[in-house]
Amino acid sequence: MLELAIYEKAPQEVTVSLDHFVESGFSSNPVWWAYVATTTNDDNEEIIVGLALYYIRFSTWKGQALYLEDLIVTEEMRGKGIGKLLFESMIEECRIKGFGRMCWQVLDWNEPAINFYKRYNATFNGEWMNGVIDF
Numbered sequence: 001m002l003e004l005a006i007y008e009k010a011p012q013e014v015t016v017s018l019d020h021f022v023e024s025g026f027s028s029n030p031v032w033w034a035y036v037a038t039t040t041n042d043d044n045e046e047i048i049v050g051l052a053l054y055y056i057r058f059s060t061w062k063g064q065a066l067y068l069e070d071l072i073v074t075e076e077m078r079g080k081g082i083g084k085l086l087f088e089s090m091i092e093e094c095r096i097k098g099f100g101r102m103c104w105q106v107l108d109w110n111e112p113a114i115n116f117y118k119r120y121n122a123t124f125n126g127e128w129m130n131g132v133i134d135f
Helices: 001-008 018-026 082-097 113-118
Strands: 035-038 046-059 063-073 101-104
Touching: 001 035, 035 082, 046 082, 063 082, 082 101, 082 113
Parallel strands: 063 101
Antiparallel strands: 035 046, 046 063
């Protein structure tokens, strides 16, 4: 997560503790799910090189929707098709679970990501602004 925050020029925004992160995804009542891409390093240890983290939200117009919170591939593994595999896994998850929509956010300056999403005929809605209240 820190690598993503650094890429998005906001490392100071990561305030969630590892304990809270783990509890939120691996408890008996998880609020997020994820697909991970792994490889083995020189010591034959499995390491995570990509992550697609999502949760379920509800649209009063479309019903249940998959919200893709984060899609990240480590810098050294980009360009190898890992992001494509993870993103297509999210699309398949929507189909399997019968979700009416998949949505996500992308920063307006992140042209590599925008171009990636455009390959899937994604639309970007300039009408809606993101509202946030941090506590």
